[in-house]
Amino acid sequence: MRLLKLVPDNTNIDFVRLRGLAFGLTLILSVLAIGITYAKGLNFGVDFEGGLMIEERFPTPPDLNRLRQVVDAQGLGEASLQQFGDPRTLTIRLPIQQGADEGATNAAVKKVETAISQAFPGATFNRYSTISGKVSGELIRNGILAVVLAVLGIGLFAIVRFEWQFGVSTIAAIVHDLLMTLGFFALTQFEFDLNIVAAVLTIIGYSINDKIVIDDRIRENMRRYRKMEMREIVNLSVNETLPRTVMTSVTILLALGALLFLGGHVLRGFTAAMILGIVVGTYSSIYVSSSLLITLGLRANPTPEKVTRSGIENAERVAPRGE
């Protein structure tokens, strides 16, 4: 049986030579992402903004204008409607009800539901949630704290296990991935809620996973070919690990693709964020972080204490691939 090889043997792409281009592109994209996020803002979910969210299912796709009229007629503030996957499922968002106590919110939920089931017979409620401003503030704080801790934790791990340049380039890659994700959410105006923070943390973990595999190979090749130029080592390492990088991305994308199309509408934003993160993360592992190592001046002969025994045993015994 002939086996599938997504990346042909002896692939040798000069990634490092293209890094100037890649840095430029990355810079432009990052600036764009910041700009879009700043200009358009994120469409925060009810858990970050506070307020109330009702998801209704209709027997037939409802007329949006009529629905908006029905909800607005309740005098509960400006309602925003959002379609959720299929046209029969809609979410209705309302601001925090004045009066601030739960009575006002309860009454609002009831009012909207009654009005909708009168105007659209057969409509049923799927779920609803209400969150006070105070709790949503805490959720935002915790979300930001989680992301910051994850970035620092992983950066620290990289510095302890590798040289400091790896730590710095790792953090740069994470920041890049975060910016791209934010930009994506600002651009598409997909709802940015608590689940997305979980997705972002997963993206960070995944993207770094990818990077560590490459870093690990760079470190190994630095010991193996002590005379080799740094840029050659990076190129060799990225090319050697390219089949793995592509394979793993594909398997994860296959699994996430199944989730995106079949996993139901509630998880769709979450899955979309993750898929984007995988693609962006793969790019940043190859370009942003590995190439950054050269710019950061990683020297070709590593400090002796970080050389493990197995590395020395293997050194210079075997010729590199394709030579």
Place this chain on the structure above:
Amino acid sequence: MLDFPRWKVASIWLTIVVLCALAIPSLIPQRITDQWGVSLPRINLGLDLAGGSYLLLEADVNDVAANRLEAMREQVQTEMRRQNPRIEIGDISSRGGRLSFLLRDPSQVDAARERLLAITGGGVGMTGQREWDIQVVDSSRLVLTPTQAGLTQAVDTAMGDATEVVRRRIDELGTREPTIIRQGSNRIVVQVPGLQNPQALKDLLGKTAKLEFKLVDESATPQQLASKQAPAGSQVLAYPNNPSGIPLIAVKRTAIINGDQLSDARMEFSQQTNEPQVAITFDSQGGRKFARVTQENVNKPFAIILDNQVISAPNINEPITGGRAQISGSFTTDSATQLAIALRSGKLPVALKVVEESTVGPDLGEESIRAGILASAVAVALVVAFMFVTYGRFGVYANFAVVINVFVIVGVLALIGGTLTLPGIAGFVLTIGTAVDANVLINERIREERHRGRSVIQAVELGYKEASRTIFEANMTHAISGVIMFLLGSGPVKGFAVVLLIGIATSVFTAVLFTRMLTAGWLRRTKPKTINI
């Protein structure tokens, strides 16, 4: 590296069989396993999958402080009067979070201080800090200031009691498997799966149900009522159903009896008007006290007060000795039933506010489970097919690992009594994708080593050995973000983190150890000269 002693092979298989067996109960519908008559560990479904309500209740800390101050005020008044010699006090005020009062006779200041020391209790906790600071100002005024330690402990006690009351009330509603947990210093999380009517629950939890019986102060003039300035020793309360038309009434500050001395409360229909009302029964001590007070105050009105609002103010026509009383007002059957439940379960020591709520209808949950199972199955199928066409025999081994990993995760989740949430399903599917990463790393490494001209055994051995370090490092970063999510995430996100963390641990076991065992077995049996990878 490829040497697997018999005991090692046996223990790997045993672990897998045990963990997979643990998964079985979770895969069979609950109603079937219930019939077996044994309780088996199974995965709990989160509210987003099972349908139900999540409520985050918050107590107002200031409320606790105010209640405590009010209680201290009453205690001080009775204490100064109760003992001989009687200490006359005046100008008592609880403004600014402190209690201050004036002594009519400044020479009694030491005696008064002595009595205050007795009622403000000993120390708090291990440090022995006092609950109240006592200060003497201008040698005739005493000021009681609550200490931070005392307040913290008061909030803690109040929250502990409140949690118990919430639990009793929810149990009275007859819901199945509610979860009630204290969170932080002043919050309670309530999760009730499969609840059809969250409104009833919220109404019930929103009631403090502080019931008091107080004598009506008939000396209050309409002017005093209107300006809410009650005569000394009395207070003006709202009385929405007042037959006189004025929605206010003056009552004595001191309660003659309160809801703590109840033994039962039931909804019933009045024999005269056939309207719903709540019949309450006092415990023996409360009954005696109620009998004595009503005897002393025949022909005077008393007020029945719920949560600082007067419900009715009937006249005492004759002494009430049976220890029973009825609360009537404009009740509906539902509101009377709720009040009865609330009274039975005791009053909340502090008012609770719903600060976060989410309710998921049962249909959506079921749909999500179906979608989740389908997505997981398709994800497994796609990954398995892809691994097979890419790595052949080695892909098949990895696929065994993936499929076993699915069951092992379910088994571990059931074993630790974990909760599966909707994001948890996403974590599950993601794990299917990432679990093969270890095998990809290993197999790619074997390919490489073969290219470099190593023998089959050497290549496989080196592949596992070199990849293992990378796998460890790569999974560590995953684990770091998983742990952070677990620690800082709430509800659904936590569910996601749990599945992710379990997945990381089990996939290392299945993808590295288990496949190595299979590969080693095959190499030993067939001793191939070349491998197709």
